[in-house]
Every structure is written in structure tokens, then in C-alpha cells.
Amino acid sequence: MKQSASRSGIPLNPLAFIRKYDELWTRMLFLLGALIVYRLGSHIPVPGMNPVSLADFFQRNDNTFLGMFNMFSGGALERMSIMALGIMPYISASIVVQMMSAIIPSLEALKKEGESGRRTLNKYTRQGTLALAFVQAVGMSTGLIAGGLTLTTGLSFYIPAVTSLVAGSMFLMWLGEQITERGVGNGISMLILASIIASAPGMISQAFSQDMNLIVMMLFVVLGVAVTAGIVYIERAQRRVPVNYAQKQQQGRKVYAQQQSHLPLKINMAGVIPAIFASSLLLLPASLGQWVTVSENPTLSQEILQNISLVLQPGQPLYLLLFGVMIIFFCYFYTALMFNPKEVAENLKRSGAYIPGIRPGQQTKRYLDFVLNRLTFIGAMYMTIICLMPMIIQSVFNVPIPLGGASLLIMVVVLMDFIAQIQAHLMTHQYHNQTLVKSPNR
Structure with a gap:
């Protein structure tokens, strides 16, 4: 009986059933623990802050870029915690490295070197993250002092504040990489999802309270x-x-029948990356301008930054225009990084495959490029409408909307990717167990 039960694939006891999905369970626990650490760290304040003045400042600037930045940080900015910068420096550095790898031949060659090239590009991204985090931390600390939101001034505030903010941003970068490697889902996307979910209840209750x-x-x-x-x-x-x-042709006179398959091309091949990239790039200058210009007697440069910050507020025409243009640009840019029609055409030609009615080689490349451009255009328009529609409705009808289009898009796409990875792990375990059952040596 025991032998027949084991060969049928049915676990002999509940512990065996739990052990069957041990790897997935371990990854889920690691993801949960990492998110708990992230949420706990977002409540550790930067030394030297005045909590009363800070709360009043954010209440007055709730509907500005600071409110959106605060949502992406999961409320860490409003509490001015050590993770107030969030993962935006890492995202900005990733944008710069990916754009440079598309135009600089030496960086483009690193992409083709496999694992070693990827490690080198990751090193450049980490270095860029450190530099951007330092610049943003200094600018944020300067704005906090100028706005009278701190208990101390000078180096006694700069040194602990800048060190804490940079360390928090670098820790989040490391935590996101660990989630990607040892957890489930993309680490950076999961951190952004956790931030949005943590901010969503307060935003919904605030909207319904009106x-x-x-x-x-x-x-x-x-x-x-x-x-x-x-x-x-x-x-x-x-x-x-x-x-x-x-x-x-097989041995003898038998010939294989012509095999048919298909090449799946998604309409939105870039995923949620264009919305995140566009949001982070627009958040950077506006947030720096907001922090630097909180003084009562601003200089000429501070007035210029203040005007830039005002015209780049959510719902403003310039913001809507730049946001839409950036989304469309990053849709094409990221799709070009992920899918190369020339390489696909060469691989099809080497494997003896062809698209019906299209000659292998250069014509296949042109056909795939044509199809990909049409699909990317549809995907870019779809993402632009989703991200801009709530802002336009809120500006025209003056009705508060709890969640923006970019936030909703990120939540849905990240959750879909998370569920797909869980299903992939379950399928892997099922296939592994079936292999063990059918193996005569087990």
C-alpha cells in the first residue's frame, strides 16, 4: 500500500505535502519578512526633525508633488524617516545606465557578455544610486533647514541627516535585489507595491471624507x-x-510533417516600467525645487526652481504633456531594449524557421519591426490614457480621486506578475514530483 501510494504521487502524510512546496514557502516567508522590515524602517525618523512643523508642512502641501512622492515612499517622506528617499534614486540610476548602454558602444558590449557584463552594469547602477541619493539627501536637508523644520542647523544636522537618508536608500536597493533573488517577484516592484498599498487606505478615507x-x-x-x-x-x-x-527528413523514407508554432508578442511589452520611469524623472526636479524653495526670502535661483515646481504639479498642463511624452518615449525605448527584431530574425533563420509569406533574413527583420512598432504604439497610448485619465478628471471636474492611474497600473501589473511567478513555482514543483514518481531509481 505504501509503495502504491508513493508511486501515485499522493503524499503519505501532511508533512510530506508541506515539504512538497518547501522552496515556495521559504520564498514567500522571505518576501513577507523583507516587506515587514521595509515598513518598520519607514517609521524610523531622521535625527533632528521637528515633528510638529513637519506635519503642518505636509498638510499644506498634500496635493502637490510632495504628496505623490510621499505615496511612492509609503508615507516615509511625511514622517521624514531614514527611507524618505525611497527607491527613486535607484530607479533614476537604472534609467541613466540603460539609456547609456543603448548609445555607448562599450556599455552595449557589456550587455552581450552575459553574467559578467550584467554584474558590471549593476555595479555602475549602484554607484549612480549612491551619487543621486547623496545629491537628493543634501538638497532635502537644505530645504528642511531653510523651512524651519529641524531642531538644529549646520553640520550637526547635515551629517546625521544625509548619512541616514543615503543609508536608507542604499538599504532599500539591497533589499529589492535580495527579494528578486531569494523571494517572489521583482524586488523593486514589490517595494513600490507595498508603498502604494500602505498609502491607499488613508487616501481613500480622505477622499470619501469630503x-x-x-x-x-x-x-x-x-x-x-x-x-x-x-x-x-x-x-x-x-x-x-x-x-x-x-x-x-528522417532515416528511411519517412519525413516529418511541417511543424507550426507562433511567436508571441505582447501589446504592452514594456510592462509598468515606463510609468515608473516617467514618474521618477518628473518627481526629481519638482521635489528638489519644492524643498529648496521653502524659505521666506528666496534668491533668484530659488525663485526659478519654485516656478518650475509650480508648473510641474500634478494636473498642470505642462506636467500632463511631459508625463505623456515620457511614457510614450519609455515604451518604445524599453521595448527596443527587450526585443531585438534583428536577433530574432537571425535565430529563426538559423533554426530553419520562417514566417509564412515572409522571406527569412532582412525581410523577416523588417516585418517584425513593423509589427512591433504598431503594437508598441497601441501599448503606449493605452498606458498614457490610464495614467493621465484620473488627473484630467480631477482637474476638470474638481473631484478627488484616491488612486492615480499610474498607481493603479503598477498595482495590477505587479500583482499579475506576482501571481504568474507563484504559478510558475507550483508548476515546477509539480513537474519535479512527477519526474521523481516516474523515475525507476526512486
Whole structure:
């Protein structure tokens, strides 16, 4: 009986069933522990802050860029914790390194060197993160002192504040890499998702606390469900390019039948990266301008930064224009980094495959490039509409919207990727167990 039970794949006891998914359980526990550490760290304040003045300042600037930056940091900025900078320096450094790797031949060659090249690019990204975090920490500390939000001034505040902020940002970068390697899902995306989820209840309660018509609330709920369903539909949509393989002759007179397959091309191949990149790039100059210009008697340079910060507030025409343009640009840019039609065409030609009606080689490359450009255009328009629609509705109708389009898009896409990775781990375990059952040596 025991032998038949083991060969049928049924665990002999509950402990064996739990042990069956031991690796996935370990990864889930690591992810949970990392997120708990992140949330605990977001409540550790920077030394020398005045909590009363800080709370009053953020209450007056709730609907500005500081409010959006605070949401992406999970409330760490409002509490001025050691993780107030969040992972934005790392994202900005990643943008710079990826853009440079597309135009600098030496960096482009590193991408083709495999694991060693990837480690070198990661080293450059970490160094860029350190530099950007230091610059942002100094600017933030200067703004805090100028706004009278600190208990001390001078080096007695600069040294502990800058050190704490830079250390917090570098720790988040390391934590995100550890989640990617030892947890489930992309580490940076999971940290952003945790920040948005932590800020969402307060934003929703604040929106519902205002005088809003019940019908308007119901319309927003229905609109949110419809937008979420649309995001799921588009993210799962694919353009399947048919691929045929040439006939192969076997020994004797038997010939294999022509094999048919397809090349799946997603409509939104860039995922949520363009929205994150565009948000981080727009947050950087506006947030620095907001911090530097809080003094009562600003200089000429501070007035210029103040004007830039005002015109780049969410909902302003210049902000909407730049945000949309950046999303479209990063959709094309990141798609070009992920999918190279020339390499795909060469791989198909070497494997004896071809697209029906298209000659192998250069014509296949041009055809894939044409299809990819059309799909990327549709994906860029979809992402731009999702991200800008709530801001336009809020500006035109003056109705508070608890979650922005970029936040909703990030939440849905990251959760879909998280569920897909869990399913992949489950399938791996199932395949491994079936192999063990069928093996005669087990």
C-alpha cells in the first residue's frame, strides 16, 4: 500500500505535502519578512526633525508633488524617516545606465557578455544610486533647514541627516535585489507595491471624507473596476506571429510533417516600467525645487526652481504633456531594449524557421519591426490614457480621486506578475514530483 501510494504521487502524510512546496514557502516567508522590515524602517525618523512643523508642512502641501512622492515612499517622506528617499534614486540610476548602454558602444558590449557584463552594469547602477541619493539627501536637508523644520542647523544636522537618508536608500536597493533573488517577484516592484498599498487606505478615507455625492462615488467605483479589467485584458493580450519550421527528413523514407508554432508578442511589452520611469524623472526636479524653495526670502535661483515646481504639479498642463511624452518615449525605448527584431530574425533563420509569406533574413527583420512598432504604439497610448485619465478628471471636474492611474497600473501589473511567478513555482514543483514518481531509481 505504501509503495502504491508513493508511486501515485499522493503524499503519505501532511508533512510530506508541506515539504512538497518547501522552496515556495521559504520564498514567500522571505518576501513577507523583507516587506515587514521595509515598513518598520519607514517609521524610523531622521535625527533632528521637528515633528510638529513637519506635519503642518505636509498638510499644506498634500496635493502637490510632495504628496505623490510621499505615496511612492509609503508615507516615509511625511514622517521624514531614514527611507524618505525611497527607491527613486535607484530607479533614476537604472534609467541613466540603460539609456547609456543603448548609445555607448562599450556599455552595449557589456550587455552581450552575459553574467559578467550584467554584474558590471549593476555595479555602475549602484554607484549612480549612491551619487543621486547623496545629491537628493543634501538638497532635502537644505530645504528642511531653510523651512524651519529641524531642531538644529549646520553640520550637526547635515551629517546625521544625509548619512541616514543615503543609508536608507542604499538599504532599500539591497533589499529589492535580495527579494528578486531569494523571494517572489521583482524586488523593486514589490517595494513600490507595498508603498502604494500602505498609502491607499488613508487616501481613500480622505477622499470619501469630503462631501461627495453617492452617485459620484458609485460611478468612480464602477470606473475603477472597468479600468482594472481593461488593464488585465491589455496586459494579457498578444499578437501571435505564425512561424513554420522546414520539413526534416528522417532515416528511411519517412519525413516529418511541417511543424507550426507562433511567436508571441505582447501589446504592452514594456510592462509598468515606463510609468515608473516617467514618474521618477518628473518627481526629481519638482521635489528638489519644492524643498529648496521653502524659505521666506528666496534668491533668484530659488525663485526659478519654485516656478518650475509650480508648473510641474500634478494636473498642470505642462506636467500632463511631459508625463505623456515620457511614457510614450519609455515604451518604445524599453521595448527596443527587450526585443531585438534583428536577433530574432537571425535565430529563426538559423533554426530553419520562417514566417509564412515572409522571406527569412532582412525581410523577416523588417516585418517584425513593423509589427512591433504598431503594437508598441497601441501599448503606449493605452498606458498614457490610464495614467493621465484620473488627473484630467480631477482637474476638470474638481473631484478627488484616491488612486492615480499610474498607481493603479503598477498595482495590477505587479500583482499579475506576482501571481504568474507563484504559478510558475507550483508548476515546477509539480513537474519535479512527477519526474521523481516516474523515475525507476526512486
